[in-house]
Amino acid sequence: MHxxxxxxxxxxxxxxxxxxxxxxxxxxxxxxxxxxxxVGKFVPSTIIALKxxxxxxxxxxxxxxxxxxxxxSP
Amino acid sequence: xxxxxxxxxxxxxxxxxxxxxxxxxxxxxxxxxxALTEKGRLNEILDFAAIIGSALTVIVTxxxxxxxxxxxxxxxxxVQNEPESFVSGAMLASFKNGWIALTLTLVVLLxxxxxxxxxxxxxxxxxxxxxxxxxxxxxxxxxxxxxxxDLEGLEE
Numbered sequence: 001m002h003x004x005x006x007x008x009x010x011x012x013x014x015x016x017x018x019x020x021x022x023x024x025x026x027x028x029x030x031x032x033x034x035x036x037x038x039v040g041k042f043v044p045s046t047i048i049a050l051k052x053x054x055x056x057x058x059x060x061x062x063x064x065x066x067x068x069x070x071x072x073s074p
Numbered sequence: 075x076x077x078x079x080x081x082x083x084x085x086x087x088x089x090x091x092x093x094x095x096x097x098x099x100x101x102x103x104x105x106x107x108x109a110l111t112e113k114g115r116l117n118e119i120l121d122f123a124a125i126i127g128s129a130l131t132v133i134v135t136x137x138x139x140x141x142x143x144x145x146x147x148x149x150x151x152x153v154q155n156e157p158e159s160f161v162s163g164a165m166l167a168s169f170k171n172g173w174i175a176l177t178l179t180l181v182v183l184l185x186x187x188x189x190x191x192x193x194x195x196x197x198x199x200x201x202x203x204x205x206x207x208x209x210x211x212x213x214x215x216x217x218x219x220x221x222x223x224d225l226e227g228l229e230e
Contacts, residue, residue, distance in 0.1 A: 031082040032220070036160040039223075045158050063143055 002040035007064050009038050012056045047073040083141050085161040090138020097134050099210030101127025101204050102196070109199050112170040164219040172212030179207045 013023055024031045029048060036042035044052070048051070053060040101124055108120035136143075144150075183190065183200065190200075 011086060024081065028081060030085045030161065030162060033081065033159045041223075042160040042163065049159070 002043060003032065004067055005040065005043055005064060006067050007040070009034070009052060009063060012058070012063065016056065023052070026055055061066070081159060085159060087138055087141055088161050088165050088182055089220070090217075091167070092213045094131055094135035094138055096213035097127060098131040098216070099173045099206050099213060101131055102206035102209070105202050106206060109196070109202070149221040161220060164206065164216055167210045168216035172208050175211035175212065176204060176208045179204060 002041050009023070013020070018026075021031045022036045024034045027048070028051070033042065033048070037044050049060050049064055051060075056063065060062070104120055104124045104127055108117060108124060111117045111120060
């Protein structure tokens with residue numbers, strides 16, 4: 001998992017009963033790209049993030065979010 | 075793969091090119107070994123292996139690039155440019171790693187110039203060495219970065 005970026009692609013895929021290959025075909029990327037985004041190995045570009053969000057008809061923030069870290073105040 | 079999705083083809087082309095680079099790198103290693111051996115049976119075997127390696131490099135690279143060549147010849151778009159992909163990113167990172175390996179090798183060679191002078195090896199030897207380091211480090215780095223891990227498999 002990427003230390004700063006979380007995503008809910010797997011959740012949306014499950015809701016739409018889609019495989020990684022189905023989603024990859026739908027937005028025009030390879031299955032490897034989807035699988036590596038899901039596990040946080042690859043941080044997608046804005047274009048891919050928007051394509052994924054558009055496909056599921058949600059906002060980018062619904063799919064991707066920053067992992068909140070507790071920062072100690074001085 | 076669907077007709078609409080060319081991304082898998084792009085990934086395959088890039089993986090094929092990396093495979094060609096790996097075969098090329100191994101071939102150049104054989105050439106280095108050949109340069110260090112005396113004329114004889116082993117030298118002949120290495121010479122033959124280098125010829126086979128060169129032929130394999132051409133075949134692997136040509137087969138990998140065939141979708142792109144076909145596109146250029148026919149004008150029919152088979153491989154579209156992806157906005158970006160994991161494999162494309164890994165290829166760029168591998169070239170960067172190859173450049174680092176090449177620079178480090180040059181630093182070592184520069185640092186040992188006096189010793190290397192005493193070996194009296196032909197200049198060609200060092201060019202072959204640098205080329206082998208460049209393509210081998212880039213291709214090995216590519217296959218390391220794009221290796222499948224267990225977590226990805228579980229997500230499907």
